[in-house]
Amino acid sequence: MQETINQEQERYVIGVDLGTSAVKTVLVNRKGQVAYETSQSYPLHQPKAGYSEQHPEDWVRGTLASLKELVEKAGIGGTDAVDGISFSGQMHGLVLTDKEGKALRPAILWNDTRTTTQCRRIEEQLGPALLRIARNRALEGFTLPKLLWVQEHEPDVLARAAHFMLPKDYVRYCLTGELAMEYSDAAGTLLLDIANKQWSEEIAAAFDLPLSLFPPLVESFDQTGTLLPEIAEQSRLSPETKVYAGGADNACGAIGAGILSEGRTLCSIGTSGVVLSYEERKDLDIQGRAHFFNHSEQDAYYIMGVTLAAGYSLTWFKDTFAPEHSFDALLEDVNSVEPGSRGLLFTPYIVGERTPHPDATIRGSFIGMDAGHKLAHFTRAVLEGITFSLKESIDILRGTGKTVNEVISIGGGARNEAWLQMQADIFNADIVKLESEQGPALGAAMLAAYGSGWFESLQACAEAFLREAARYSPNPERVARYEGLYELHREVYLHTRELSKHLAAYR
Numbered sequence: 001m002q003e004t005i006n007q008e009q010e011r012y013v014i015g016v017d018l019g020t021s022a023v024k025t026v027l028v029n030r031k032g033q034v035a036y037e038t039s040q041s042y043p044l045h046q047p048k049a050g051y052s053e054q055h056p057e058d059w060v061r062g063t064l065a066s067l068k069e070l071v072e073k074a075g076i077g078g079t080d081a082v083d084g085i086s087f088s089g090q091m092h093g094l095v096l097t098d099k100e101g102k103a104l105r106p107a108i109l110w111n112d113t114r115t116t117t118q119c120r121r122i123e124e125q126l127g128p129a130l131l132r133i134a135r136n137r138a139l140e141g142f143t144l145p146k147l148l149w150v151q152e153h154e155p156d157v158l159a160r161a162a163h164f165m166l167p168k169d170y171v172r173y174c175l176t177g178e179l180a181m182e183y184s185d186a187a188g189t190l191l192l193d194i195a196n197k198q199w200s201e202e203i204a205a206a207f208d209l210p211l212s213l214f215p216p217l218v219e220s221f222d223q224t225g226t227l228l229p230e231i232a233e234q235s236r237l238s239p240e241t242k243v244y245a246g247g248a249d250n251a252c253g254a255i256g257a258g259i260l261s262e263g264r265t266l267c268s269i270g271t272s273g274v275v276l277s278y279e280e281r282k283d284l285d286i287q288g289r290a291h292f293f294n295h296s297e298q299d300a301y302y303i304m305g306v307t308l309a310a311g312y313s314l315t316w317f318k319d320t321f322a323p324e325h326s327f328d329a330l331l332e333d334v335n336s337v338e339p340g341s342r343g344l345l346f347t348p349y350i351v352g353e354r355t356p357h358p359d360a361t362i363r364g365s366f367i368g369m370d371a372g373h374k375l376a377h378f379t380r381a382v383l384e385g386i387t388f389s390l391k392e393s394i395d396i397l398r399g400t401g402k403t404v405n406e407v408i409s410i411g412g413g414a415r416n417e418a419w420l421q422m423q424a425d426i427f428n429a430d431i432v433k434l435e436s437e438q439g440p441a442l443g444a445a446m447l448a449a450y451g452s453g454w455f456e457s458l459q460a461c462a463e464a465f466l467r468e469a470a471r472y473s474p475n476p477e478r479v480a481r482y483e484g485l486y487e488l489h490r491e492v493y494l495h496t497r498e499l500s501k502h503l504a505a506y507r
């Protein structure tokens with residue numbers, strides 16, 4: 001085999017990123033280099049409008065196939081070259097299992113919006129206790145509303161449930177036979193007492209949820225067993241391979257970008273867009289204006305704002321109005337247009353919004369269309385609208401007293417230089433692009449590396465693994481121009497909120 005690895009010298013860890021469209025696995029060496037990567041996709045089911053489900057068995061099958069291919073590609077089958085495996089996972093999805101660990105129904109995912117009624121019930125019943133304990137607002141995507149939906153609509157399923165799990169925890173359970181949930185993902189359930197790092201008996205009791213449903217809580221870098229013999233046999237990994245708990249995809253994305261100390265901020269433009277900043281103050285009260293979650297680093301937190309359709313807005317725009325173009329071709333001309341797209345604004349609310357407007361009914365708009373506008377103006381307006389929306393999350397971070405003068409940019413949005421410079425000019429901060437583009441999968445591998453004792457801290461691991469590739473600094477003239485446009489952008493939500501509500505009847 002041409003690239004067979006020298007098993008005497010090379011040691012590896014594996015990061016598994018269980019995403020919404022696919023699972024990705026990476027094999028990482030001690031220098032932080034991704035030696036091999038594989039991926040397996042699985043279907044997303046939308047049985048009704050607003051429903052979004054996946055079969056947990058598809059995740060397990062996909063993960064095993066991906067691991068098997070990774071081991072084969074690297075030529076390490078039957079060896080003990082892998083010191084540890086860990087996981088990053090799509091957050092919030094509800095998996096209910098019976099006593100044997102079998103999933104009782106399809107998983108209800110983070111982007112399923114059937115639970116508006118349950119969210120209102122949570123707010124009414126818990127009042128201020130919700131923000132005091134769970135530190136986040138009741139949003140359709142979170143897990144507790146999904147549990148309450150099952151309680152109301154499928155009571156027999158809940159009655160048969162022995163446990164609830166989150167997506168990556170279910171996969172890890174199937175690989176190891178050990179039940180556990182770690183804090184960074186548990187934080188997205190609305191059932192965790194975030195500051196005290198324990199299940200909230202108060203919230204569970206308010207909704208008659210037995211505590212027996214809740215898995216034991218562990219740290220992201222804790223070992224949660226080894227591979228079951230049959231899994232080891234199928235993947236050709238050693239049954240001694242240690243498995244570490246892992247983290248929520250955003251926590252792992254943050255680790256993979258080195259967001260491990262106060263003042264470090266990440267902007268990730270993938271399908272959705274995330275702005276996230278490290279936070280040490282566990283008692284910081286942001287009044288639910290953004291998400292406040294436990295980090296995968298011990299006793300650390302992060303504040304996160306989410307633009308639901310970030311890259312998705314650009315993809316929608318391309319597929320609808322310029323399907324013959326590649327992303328690169330579409331974005332080629334954006335720099336021929338001045339900042340402000342000659343008076344054209346776009347708001348990216350095409351599937352509703354989360355931060356700063358938790359509003360499932362709002363929809364997007366182009367404001368200021370002029371007969372002189374061409375495709376390049378619309379394209380630039382889409383990029384600017386997505387970036388303005390992410391700046392609203394940056395403003396929330398700055399409002400907590402944080403200094404945001406450097407932002408690590410990852411995801412699809414970091415593939416285009418014009419967009420990276422635009423982020424610098426709109427955020428008024430240096431934008432840093434990293435050498436590695438692996439994001440959450442690398443973060444998961446780093447948890448395994450730290451768990452396995454390769455480094456004495458996650459921070460030391462980040463210093464060894466991550467390298468800056470490029471830096472984009474804000475241009476003062478463009479910063480000033482964008483400040484004015486940003487104020488106009490913020491007005492658009494206020495003026496289209498009611499219109500969107502009325503238009504909902506026609507959708």
Ligand SMILES: Nc1ncnc2c1ncn2[C@@H]1O[C@H](COP(=O)(O)OP(=O)(O)O)[C@@H](O)[C@H]1O
Nearest residue numbers: 270271311312314315327328411412413415416
């Ligand atoms: N060459 C490119 N330049 C700018 N944006 C891109 C490019 N390619 C993809 N994108 C954007 O990035 C998004 C995908 O980013 P990615 O990080 O791969 O997302 P995810 O992991 O959520 O699928 C797409 O929705 C698209 O809008």
Ligand SMILES: O=C(CO)[C@@H](O)[C@H](O)COP(=O)(O)O
Nearest residue numbers: 019020021090091110141249
């Ligand atoms: O809901 C959230 C975070 O609150 C999402 O970030 C999901 O966790 C996204 O999963 P992928 O799009 O990465 O699969």
